[in-house]
Amino acid sequence: MRALGNDVLDFVVDFIDARATAPAADLDHPLPSDTDDPLDYIKHAAAKAVDPAGPGYLAFIPGGGLYTAALADFITAAVNRYTTVAALAPAFVQIERDTIRWIADLFDFPTQAGGILTTGGSMANFSAIVTARDAAGNANRQGTIFVDDQAHHSITKAAHLAGFPREAIRVIPSDDQLRMDLDALEKAIKQERNASLVVASAGTTNTGAVDDLDAIADLAHDNNLWLHVDAAYGGFFQLTDRGKDRLTGINRADSITLDPHKGMFLPYGTGCLIVNNGDALRKAHTAGAEYLQDLPDVGLPNYAEYSPELSRAFRGLRIWLPLQLHGAKAFEQALDEKLDLAAHAYDRLEQTQQFELPWEPELSVVAFHHPDGPRILDEVNRSQRVFLSSTTIQQRHTLRIAILSHRTHQERVDEAVDLLEKAARAE
Numbered sequence: 321m322r323a324l325g326n327d328v329l330d331f332v333v334d335f336i337d338a339r340a341t342a343p344a345a346d347l348d349h350p351l352p353s354d355t356d357d358p359l360d361y362i363k364h365a366a367a368k369a370v371d372p373a374g375p376g377y378l379a380f381i382p383g384g385g386l387y388t389a390a391l392a393d394f395i396t397a398a399v400n401r402y403t404t405v406a407a408l409a410p411a412f413v414q415i416e417r418d419t420i421r422w423i424a425d426l427f428d429f430p431t432q433a434g435g436i437l438t439t440g441g442s443m444a445n446f447s448a449i450v451t452a453r454d455a456a457g458n459a460n461r462q463g464t465i466f467v468d469d470q471a472h473h474s475i476t477k478a479a480h481l482a483g484f485p486r487e488a489i490r491v492i493p494s495d496d497q498l499r500m501d502l503d504a505l506e507k508a509i510k511q512e513r514n515a516s517l518v519v520a521s522a523g524t525t526n527t528g529a530v531d532d533l534d535a536i537a538d539l540a541h542d543n544n545l546w547l548h549v550d551a552a553y554g555g556f557f558q559l560t561d562r563g564k565d566r567l568t569g570i571n572r573a574d575s576i577t578l579d580p581h582k583g584m585f586l587p588y589g590t591g592c593l594i595v596n597n598g599d600a601l602r603k604a605h606t607a608g609a610e611y612l613q614d615l616p617d618v619g620l621p622n623y624a625e626y627s628p629e630l631s632r633a634f635r636g637l638r639i640w641l642p643l644q645l646h647g648a649k650a651f652e653q654a655l656d657e658k659l660d661l662a663a664h665a666y667d668r669l670e671q672t673q674q675f676e677l678p679w680e681p682e683l684s685v686v687a688f689h690h691p692d693g694p695r696i697l698d699e700v701n702r703s704q705r706v707f708l709s710s711t712t713i714q715q716r717h718t719l720r721i722a723i724l725s726h727r728t729h730q731e732r733v734d735e736a737v738d739l740l741e742k743a744a745r746a747e
């Protein structure tokens with residue numbers, strides 16, 4: 321056991337050390353054919369991939385992969401405690417409850433708030449929409465959902481899965497800053513007799529735009545609508561002063577989606593939903609199960625009653641352990657650095673005079689146009705020093721630099737800009 325463990329530890333430590341110089345994406349070499357040595361196969365499989373754990377990953381919304389979270393996962397898997405029913409592993413469930421409470425405190429949610437750790441933002445959005453639907457009073461009469469054209473597609477997917485017909489989803493246009501157009505939202509709400517839920521974004525995937533959450537909260541309040549904020553990408557910037565300023569009004573939401581596997585640099589599979597009225601979350605997800613009747617109430621949440629899942633991974637430790645070991649300040653500082661880096665990338669891209677930059681970054685995504693965007697993207701990615709992705713905004717191809725990995729620092733952002741400039745000048 322120890323020898324096997326040592327081999328795995330050696331591999332992981334070497335792998336992490338190698339991230340600084342590893343290719344940002346390496347999909348060209350042949351797939352390993354030999355599976356005789358599993359660890360060898362794993363090494364090859366890890367190498368033959370795009371590298372979201374590396375400093376050059378500036379695509380989509382970056383993840384991270386903190387080493388201390390991997391240690392937590394190792395412990396979690398080895399001790400294999402059952403944390404969905406509190407009485408079966410109360411001290412671990414308390415860790416999960418404290419972690420969710422720590423997140424809820426970031427947004428000044430009251431003591432009666434509740435939450436769950438999910439596999440990611442999509443599942444958190446799903447449970448939020450189910451909760452909002454049930455809180456509206458009649459699970460069969462769903463009402464209308466308002467989202468804007470920059471909302472993440474997991475919202476419409478979740479609404480569909482929750483039983484909302486397509487025509488129940490009203491897409492509101494965004495304004496020139498790609499935030500939800502407030503006049504259009506107000507008009508749409510007034511036209512709708514069955515309005516029930518508005519979903520705002522605290523950091524869109526395309527550009528990191530943050531909706532005017534305070535104004536949307538006013539409209540939601542005046543019209544008796546549930547306000548859900550999708551803060552899967554932007555939510556943890558709340559740890560920083562600038563982020564808090566940009567997310568003003570978020571604490572007025574009824575529910576918030578967060579992705580610790582984005583803003584806390586944790587491994588994929590770590591999302592979170594917090595709900596201002598924890599009872600509403602519980603009511604929407606409780607079905608009752610007679611075979612759990614012997615278990616005492618230990619004064620902690622039975623997460624089976626708050627989530628679609630019963631048996632599930634214990635996700636609490638991979639958030640709690642890094643927080644214990646690094647402290648919340650380390651996360652704040654790392655996120656502050658990402659805000660600085662995005663501002664720096666924007667300034668440098670502007671200085672090149674090669675790109676059209678319509679939106680100053682609100683968080684850590686810089687989006688920009690170039691008539692030759694697809695070729696530039698291809699050339700930059702072929703360098704294997706950085707990995708970028710593009711999107712389409714208002715029918716235009718859009719390049720983006722998304723900075724969120726804890727391993728990305730200024731040298732790599734400068735290198736990305738240098739590569740972009742070189743490719744743009746090579747027309």
Ligand SMILES: Cc1ncc(COP(=O)(O)O)c(C=O)c1O
Pocket residue numbers: 381439440441442443472474523524525550551552553579591
């Ligand atoms: C704003 C936003 N919401 C939701 C999601 C979906 O999250 P997940 O991929 O964790 O399911 C994403 C993913 O990038 C996102 O950026």
